Amino acid sequence: MRTKSKLLITVASLFLVLAFYPASRPAFAQAEGDKIYLGQLNKLQSEILNEERIILVYTPTGYEQSETKYPVMYLLDGTYHFHHVTGIVDFLTREGRISNMIVVALVNTDRTRDFSPTRDISNRGSRFETAGGAENFLEFFEKELIPYVNKHYRTKDYRILVGHSFGGLFTVNALLSRPEMFDAYVAISPTFWWDDNYLARKARPFFKQSPDLRKFLYISMGNEGQLMTESAERFTLLLESEAPEGLVWHYDFMGDEDHGSTPHLTIYKALEDLYDGWELPPGLLDSTVAAVHEHFLKLSNRFGYEIDVPEAVLNMMGYTALGQENFDKAIKIFKLNVKKYPNSANVYDSLGEGYEAMGEFELARENYALAVEKGEIIADPNLPIYKQHLENMQDKLGLQ
Amino acid sequence: MRTKSKLLITVASLFLVLAFYPASRPAFAQAEGDKIYLGQLNKLQSEILNEERIILVYTPTGYEQSETKYPVMYLLDGTYHFHHVTGIVDFLTREGRISNMIVVALVNTDRTRDFSPTRDISNRGSRFETAGGAENFLEFFEKELIPYVNKHYRTKDYRILVGHSFGGLFTVNALLSRPEMFDAYVAISPTFWWDDNYLARKARPFFKQSPDLRKFLYISMGNEGQLMTESAERFTLLLESEAPEGLVWHYDFMGDEDHGSTPHLTIYKALEDLYDGWELPPGLLDSTVAAVHEHFLKLSNRFGYEIDVPEAVLNMMGYTALGQENFDKAIKIFKLNVKKYPNSANVYDSLGEGYEAMGEFELARENYALAVEKGEIIADPNLPIYKQHLENMQDKLGLQ
Incomplete structure (x- = not known):
C-alpha cells in the first residue's frame, strides 16, 4: 500500500497530498477502551x-x-x-x-x-x-x-x-x-x-x-x-x-x-x-535508485553510521513510477524493497499493486498472499488492507 | 508535599528552581517492563x-x-x-x-x-x-x-x-x-x-x-x-x-x-x-488569597466558565508563606486547599508539613495519616512519600 510520507509533498502536487493524508488507521491496538x-x-x-x-x-x-x-x-x-x-x-x-x-x-x-x-x-x-x-x-x-x-x-x-x-x-x-x-x-x-x-x-x-x-x-x-x-x-x-x-x-x-x-x-x-539536509530533495523520488542511494550515502558519511534507504522511500519511488505508468521501473524498485526488507508485509503488498496495475493478476495474488502471511507474523496494523487486496484479487481470478 | 510548578520560577530564586526540579517520581505505573x-x-x-x-x-x-x-x-x-x-x-x-x-x-x-x-x-x-x-x-x-x-x-x-x-x-x-x-x-x-x-x-x-x-x-x-x-x-x-x-x-x-x-x-x-495572561503574575504567590482569587475570577470572565484556583497554586502559596515562617497564613491556606479539594491526598500532606514546621506534631501526624488514607483510595503515585512523612512523625512522637 502507499504509505503517507512527507516526501509526497515535495514531489507531488498539493492535491495529491490532500487526497493521501495519513492513513486513518492508528498504529496501535484498537479494542474498545484500549490504552494507547x-x-x-x-x-x-x-x-x-x-x-x-x-x-x-x-x-x-x-x-x-x-x-x-x-x-x-x-x-x-x-x-x-x-x-x-x-x-x-x-x-x-x-x-x-x-x-x-x-x-x-x-x-x-x-x-x-x-x-x-x-x-x-x-x-x-x-x-x-x-x-x-x-x-x-x-x-x-x-x-x-x-x-x-x-x-x-x-x-x-x-x-x-x-x-x-x-x-x-x-x-x-x-x-x-x-x-x-x-x-x-x-x-x-x-x-x-x-x-x-x-x-x-x-x-x-x-x-x-x-x-x-x-x-x-x-x-x-x-x-x-x-x-x-x-x-x-x-x-x-x-x-x-x-x-x-x-x-x-x-x-x-x-x-x-x-x-x-x-x-x-x-x-x-x-x-x-x-538533521538539516536529511530530507530527500524535491524531484529525487522520480529520479533513479542510484541517485537516492547517493543521498543516503552522503548522510551516512556525515553522521558516521550506515543509513539505509528507508523502506518508505523506496515504496514511494515505486508508486511514483507506477503513477507515471513506468511499470518496469516500479516493479524493479518494489522488488528491491522486498529484497532489502524481506520481513515487512507492506513491501509485498506494494509489489502486488504493481503487478495488478500491469494486469499480472496471478503474480499480484501471490504477493498479496505473502503480505497477509508476513502481516500476520508481525501483527501489522494494516493487515485488513492486505487481506482486502488479496480477496479482491481472488475474486478477479475467479478463485472464490 | 511541595509540588513543582512553573510558579516557582517567577517568585523564587533560580537556585530554588534548581533545587526543586520536578519530582523524580513518574506519574505512571512502575513495575518492570510497564507500559507508559x-x-x-x-x-x-x-x-x-x-x-x-x-x-x-x-x-x-x-x-x-x-x-x-x-x-x-x-x-x-x-x-x-x-x-x-x-x-x-x-x-x-x-x-x-x-x-x-x-x-x-x-x-x-x-x-x-x-x-x-x-x-x-x-x-x-x-x-x-x-x-x-x-x-x-x-x-x-x-x-x-x-x-x-x-x-x-x-x-x-x-x-x-x-x-x-x-x-x-x-x-x-x-x-x-x-x-x-x-x-x-x-x-x-x-x-x-x-x-x-x-x-x-x-x-x-x-x-x-x-x-x-x-x-x-x-x-x-x-x-x-x-x-x-x-x-x-x-x-x-x-x-x-x-x-x-x-x-x-x-x-x-x-x-x-x-x-x-x-x-x-x-x-x-x-x-x-x-492563554496569554493565564500565568500567575510574579509576586502573586506571596500576596493574599483574595488577590489570587481575583486573578482567576478575571480569567473566568474572559473564558466564560468558572476557573477555580488550582490546588497546586494554593499549595505553593502555602509553602511560600511557610518559607517566610508566616505559619498562620500557611495553615490557613493549606486548610482552604483541604476544603476545596477534600479528595486530594497531597493537601493533607502539605497541611501536615505546615503543622510539623510549627511543632504541632500531633496535628501533623493526623494529617499525614489522612494523606496516606486518601492516597490509597486514589492510588496517588506519591503515596510512598506520604507514608514516609507519617512514619517519621510517629517516630518523633515515640509511637513506634
Whole structure:
C-alpha cells in the first residue's frame, strides 16, 4: 500500500497530498477502551550508582514490525520531558525532517549529585550538598546504561545527549570529559556559572588537545538573568575563538522564553538543525535508485553510521513510477524493497499493486498472499488492507 | 508535599528552581517492563454518519486523582497529531502557561467527505468525489460526539477545535456555521481556495449578522504556494475589514514552514496566544488569597466558565508563606486547599508539613495519616512519600 510520507509533498502536487493524508488507521491496538502506549518503563540495577534506576523508553512507530536499528537520544530529567520530546521526534520524523530514533529518558534520583561535575564551594553553589557526581554518572552511562540499551533495543552507533539546566551543565561536561560517548549534544539553559565557570575553564585545554573533534553542539538560553546569560556568553566567546573546526555549534538566545520554557522549542530547533539536509530533495523520488542511494550515502558519511534507504522511500519511488505508468521501473524498485526488507508485509503488498496495475493478476495474488502471511507474523496494523487486496484479487481470478 | 510548578520560577530564586526540579517520581505505573500510557482509545457508533468512529482521548496528569473538570480540545486528523499535540499541552500546562485540558483526537474514515462544506465543481475540486459532508459532520459533533465526551469525561463548557489543511477548512467553516459549538478555533494551513473561496463568501454575511460574536481564531499558513497563500490573505483582508470586534483573530505566516510542518509550531503558538495572561503574575504567590482569587475570577470572565484556583497554586502559596515562617497564613491556606479539594491526598500532606514546621506534631501526624488514607483510595503515585512523612512523625512522637 502507499504509505503517507512527507516526501509526497515535495514531489507531488498539493492535491495529491490532500487526497493521501495519513492513513486513518492508528498504529496501535484498537479494542474498545484500549490504552494507547507512549513507551516502556524499564528498571536497571546500577552497581556504579549503587541504586536502582528507571528509564522510560520510546521506540519509533513500526519498531515491532521491522528489524531496523535506530540512533538513540538520551534525555535527562526524563519524567518531565518524555512526553513532549517524543512528540517532537514523532512529528519531525513523519515530516521526513529528521531520522527516527529511540528515546531513552532517565528518571532522576538525585539530579544535583548526578549532573554536577564538581562541588561548588561558592555562596551560591555550596547549598547543593550532594554535588560532584557527574564523573560517576558518566561512568554509569558508559559501563551500564548504554550497554543495557544496546542489548535490549536495536540501536545504531549514534547517540544524542539532551539536558536542561543542571542537565545542560552535565551535557556540555560530557562532551569535555568523554567525547567518545555521544555524537550530538543539546544543552538547554545550561548553568555555565557552576563552580566559577568550570566548563569554560575545562573547555580551553580540551579544545586545544582535540583538533579532530567532530561533534554537534546546540546551546540555548532564555531571558534568564545576568548570571545565566553572562556565563553562557562567556562560553560562546570561547567557542568562537577556540572550538575545533569539526565542532558544529549553535548558540540560540531565546529572548521570549524563560528558564522553564526553553526546553520544548530548543529541542525542536536543535533536531531540525542537526538533521538539516536529511530530507530527500524535491524531484529525487522520480529520479533513479542510484541517485537516492547517493543521498543516503552522503548522510551516512556525515553522521558516521550506515543509513539505509528507508523502506518508505523506496515504496514511494515505486508508486511514483507506477503513477507515471513506468511499470518496469516500479516493479524493479518494489522488488528491491522486498529484497532489502524481506520481513515487512507492506513491501509485498506494494509489489502486488504493481503487478495488478500491469494486469499480472496471478503474480499480484501471490504477493498479496505473502503480505497477509508476513502481516500476520508481525501483527501489522494494516493487515485488513492486505487481506482486502488479496480477496479482491481472488475474486478477479475467479478463485472464490 | 511541595509540588513543582512553573510558579516557582517567577517568585523564587533560580537556585530554588534548581533545587526543586520536578519530582523524580513518574506519574505512571512502575513495575518492570510497564507500559507508559498516552491515552485511551474509544469507539462510538454514529447514527448520523452511519459508521463506527474512533477517538483517542488524552486526560491530564492527575485526572484520576481529582474531580476537576477540564476544557476540551477537539483535534482533527487525530492519528497523526495526537502524540505531538498532547505533548505540547502537557509541557505548556506544566509551565503554567495554559490551562490543562482534555484532548479528543478524531481518527479519520473519509476526511474529504467530513471536512469539506460543499462539493467543489472546479477542476481542482471535482476530483474529491465524496466532498460536501461538513454539515453532517458538524451534526455528528453536536448531537453525538460532544455529548459522548461530556458524558464519559469531566468537562468544562469550553471547547477548542483544531484542524489542518482540509481540517482547517472545516474549522473555519464550523465557526461560520455553528458558532455556538466551539469557543476557540485553530485553523492550520486551511484550504481557503475550496469552492471558489467558499469560506470568504460565507463569512461576509455571517460577520454582519454576528456583531456580538466573542471567539478566538488562529490561522497559520506556511510557504505553500500561490493558491494557498492568496486565498488565505483574501480571508485575512475580510477579517481586517469586517470581523466583529469580539472576534480575537491572528494570522501567522510562517515562511520557513511548508504545508506539512505548520501544525506543530502553530498549535504551540496558538495555545500560548489563547492563554496569554493565564500565568500567575510574579509576586502573586506571596500576596493574599483574595488577590489570587481575583486573578482567576478575571480569567473566568474572559473564558466564560468558572476557573477555580488550582490546588497546586494554593499549595505553593502555602509553602511560600511557610518559607517566610508566616505559619498562620500557611495553615490557613493549606486548610482552604483541604476544603476545596477534600479528595486530594497531597493537601493533607502539605497541611501536615505546615503543622510539623510549627511543632504541632500531633496535628501533623493526623494529617499525614489522612494523606496516606486518601492516597490509597486514589492510588496517588506519591503515596510512598506520604507514608514516609507519617512514619517519621510517629517516630518523633515515640509511637513506634
